[in-house]
Amino acid sequence: MTTPPVRPKRATVHDVAQEAGVSRGTVSRYVNGDRYVSATAREAIEAAIAKVGYVPNTAARNLVMQRSQAVGFIVHEPHSLFIEDPNIGEILLGANAALSEADHQMAVLIADTGRDTDRVARYLSGGFVDGVIIVSARANDPITRVVERLQLPAAYVGHPPGASSASFVVIDNLGSARAITARLVETGRRRIGMIAAALDRDSGSDRLAGFREALGERFDDRLVEPVPLYSYSAGRDGMQALLARSPDIDGVFAASDAVAAGAVEALRAAGRRVPEDVGVVGFDDSAWARRTLPALSTVRQPAARLGAEAARLVLDRIGGAPGGAEVMLECETVWRESA
Amino acid sequence: MTTPPVRPKRATVHDVAQEAGVSRGTVSRYVNGDRYVSATAREAIEAAIAKVGYVPNTAARNLVMQRSQAVGFIVHEPHSLFIEDPNIGEILLGANAALSEADHQMAVLIADTGRDTDRVARYLSGGFVDGVIIVSARANDPITRVVERLQLPAAYVGHPPGASSASFVVIDNLGSARAITARLVETGRRRIGMIAAALDRDSGSDRLAGFREALGERFDDRLVEPVPLYSYSAGRDGMQALLARSPDIDGVFAASDAVAAGAVEALRAAGRRVPEDVGVVGFDDSAWARRTLPALSTVRQPAARLGAEAARLVLDRIGGAPGGAEVMLECETVWRESA
Numbered sequence: 001m002t003t004p005p006v007r008p009k010r011a012t013v014h015d016v017a018q019e020a021g022v023s024r025g026t027v028s029r030y031v032n033g034d035r036y037v038s039a040t041a042r043e044a045i046e047a048a049i050a051k052v053g054y055v056p057n058t059a060a061r062n063l064v065m066q067r068s069q070a071v072g073f074i075v076h077e078p079h080s081l082f083i084e085d086p087n088i089g090e091i092l093l094g095a096n097a098a099l100s101e102a103d104h105q106m107a108v109l110i111a112d113t114g115r116d117t118d119r120v121a122r123y124l125s126g127g128f129v130d131g132v133i134i135v136s137a138r139a140n141d142p143i144t145r146v147v148e149r150l151q152l153p154a155a156y157v158g159h160p161p162g163a164s165s166a167s168f169v170v171i172d173n174l175g176s177a178r179a180i181t182a183r184l185v186e187t188g189r190r191r192i193g194m195i196a197a198a199l200d201r202d203s204g205s206d207r208l209a210g211f212r213e214a215l216g217e218r219f220d221d222r223l224v225e226p227v228p229l230y231s232y233s234a235g236r237d238g239m240q241a242l243l244a245r246s247p248d249i250d251g252v253f254a255a256s257d258a259v260a261a262g263a264v265e266a267l268r269a270a271g272r273r274v275p276e277d278v279g280v281v282g283f284d285d286s287a288w289a290r291r292t293l294p295a296l297s298t299v300r301q302p303a304a305r306l307g308a309e310a311a312r313l314v315l316d317r318i319g320g321a322p323g324g325a326e327v328m329l330e331c332e333t334v335w336r337e338s339a
Numbered sequence: 340m341t342t343p344p345v346r347p348k349r350a351t352v353h354d355v356a357q358e359a360g361v362s363r364g365t366v367s368r369y370v371n372g373d374r375y376v377s378a379t380a381r382e383a384i385e386a387a388i389a390k391v392g393y394v395p396n397t398a399a400r401n402l403v404m405q406r407s408q409a410v411g412f413i414v415h416e417p418h419s420l421f422i423e424d425p426n427i428g429e430i431l432l433g434a435n436a437a438l439s440e441a442d443h444q445m446a447v448l449i450a451d452t453g454r455d456t457d458r459v460a461r462y463l464s465g466g467f468v469d470g471v472i473i474v475s476a477r478a479n480d481p482i483t484r485v486v487e488r489l490q491l492p493a494a495y496v497g498h499p500p501g502a503s504s505a506s507f508v509v510i511d512n513l514g515s516a517r518a519i520t521a522r523l524v525e526t527g528r529r530r531i532g533m534i535a536a537a538l539d540r541d542s543g544s545d546r547l548a549g550f551r552e553a554l555g556e557r558f559d560d561r562l563v564e565p566v567p568l569y570s571y572s573a574g575r576d577g578m579q580a581l582l583a584r585s586p587d588i589d590g591v592f593a594a595s596d597a598v599a600a601g602a603v604e605a606l607r608a609a610g611r612r613v614p615e616d617v618g619v620v621g622f623d624d625s626a627w628a629r630r631t632l633p634a635l636s637t638v639r640q641p642a643a644r645l646g647a648e649a650a651r652l653v654l655d656r657i658g659g660a661p662g663g664a665e666v667m668l669e670c671e672t673v674w675r676e677s678a
Contacts, residue, residue: 072446100451100452106449109445113436113439116435119439128409128467293632
């Protein structure tokens with residue numbers, strides 16, 4: 001490796017080699033993360049690097065290799081969700097562990113505002129990452145458009161429309177929603193409503209479709225309350241609206257556990273007992289499910305595996321595999337006290 | 340800007356300029372994020388970039404500028420904490436908003452395992468970021484050593500020993516712990532214990548010091564239970580240990596709200612009423628505080644402001660300001676139902 005002399009005084013591989021008493025090739029192997037450097041040489045090189053103040057010039061190396069060994073992880077969530085949705089944390093840590101195993105650095109990029117989105121798009125086009133994992137993309141998302149335009153290797157958690165060249169890992173939202181709604185019907189509820197969050201995402205619209213399928217002819221669209229986000233406050237507001245419109249409601253499918261926790265709070269405030277008066281079920285089996293009183297019956301989402309599969313898919317794409325792979329992970333129904 | 344011809348067929352600024360019918364200088368200004376590009380030129384350039392498949396070569400530009408316009412944000416937490424501690428999310432979003440305002444990209448790097456730590460250290464030395472914000476560093480942290488060795492502009496949330504050249508933003512852990520313990524004493528509790536988490540960090544040891552100061556001669560170290568992490572399960576285990584050792588305990592200062600929530604759960608399981616039998620206070624005023632039943636009396640930590648101040652400090656350092664600045668933010672006691 002040759003380091004361009006960016007600043008006259010910058011220490012070079014040559015300086016390190018001389019100080020450590022090893023060859024330049026050995027220093028290069030060390031700097032490039034090669035495992036075949038003896039422990040003795042490694043120690044001498046580390047001491048020499050500290051002494052001469054050498055900084056490995058990854059920018060220069062990347063320019064030659066056209067590789068950064070880094071993968072972006074885009075969190076595409078407004079403020080409150082990043083904090084309220086524990087699944088994102090699990091997905092993120094699952095992806096980080098799998099990328100770490102493959103010696104890739106994960107860099108999480110937050111797209112919170114329009115300004116963030118523009119800047120993230122610039123960052124993606126700047127060679128800082130070899131690929132990207134994207135969660136919770138919406139239809140016509142500007143970052144999805146940039147990823148498509150750059151043909152950047154990408155793996156989505158979820159399957160937004162318009163992302164044709166990427167790979168995808170999804171859960172069976174429709175089948176899982178159908179299964180938990182059917183189970184709620186079996187408990188004898190007659191007037192079952194849904195707090196339907198995030199209908200602009202595949203997850204949200206598929207959960208509503210599953211709910212509708214399970215109810216069949218008993219489906220009544222006045223018992224569906226659309227809310228913008230998978231959040232506690234959206235659940236509380238949605239439940240209040242359903243109660244105002246249909247006071248005889250006796251069952252609720254909330255589109256996520258945070259939404260269900262908000263619904264339980266609104267029911268308590270209105271003097272309705274859960275599950276005696278109204279049965280409530282959620283979706284995710286996140287930390288919310290076990291902490292809500294009563295504990296939520298819900299759908300267990302394999303969040304860490306979603307992250308790990310997304311990592312595997314993006315590494316495959318970086319390695320040259322074609323896009324368009326789709327992996328679907330199954331969920332299971334978990335029955336607790338809320339219904 | 341001149342782009343080195345890395346691959347023969349790579350589209351250049353020249354191709355874009357020709358396609359868009361504007362000068363190369365205008366394209367360069369657009370690519371470098373200059374605001375003074377007319378809307379018409381901007382549209383023509385964007386269409387041309389899409390058509391010729393041009394990718395702005397940030398790696399090359401950074402090599403010349405020695406700037407990435409990116410700042411790392413290191414989350415230094417084992418798995419469970421990243422998910423259980425809502426403060427990290429708030430700090431992160433506060434930092435992201437402030438960096439975004441200054442047109443810098445924030446890249447969150449997870450240091451979950453020893454392997455992660457080594458790789459993050461390599462990434463930091465590779466020119467991918469101009470500076471770094473570090474939360475929850477521990478004493479003798481390897482990443483802190485790397486940051487010191489590289490003299491990378493850094494701002495810490497907290498003040499770990501050994502980080503001499505950085506800047507710091509801290510909260511008044513000692514004074515806040517003293518204040519809430521004093522308030523707990525005023526409610527008439529006689530046997531007050533502490534679940535003391537993370538004593539290897541300044542935050543943890545300062546909170547214990549404040550607790551000790553407030554109790555003075557009434558301090559009894561058999562009523563202090565050290566636990567490793569600021570987590571729900573650590574709080575539950577710590578409370579069980581305190582109850583086993585001192586069944587007459589009637590007040591508890593838990594070192595965080597998550598710890599307090601776990602303590603409340605353990606007290607409920609042991610048949611003790613909160614606050615009637617045992618008064619419990621936490622620290623953070625995170626989402627845990629309002630969701631625990633009864634809602635927690637606690638210390639409000641200005642988490643978003645901590646992130647924003649850390650961003651300001653690291654940008655100052657990148658701009659050439661000397662290190663060693665320390666900003667201390669005040670907290671306030673919030674009294675609810677748990678004590």
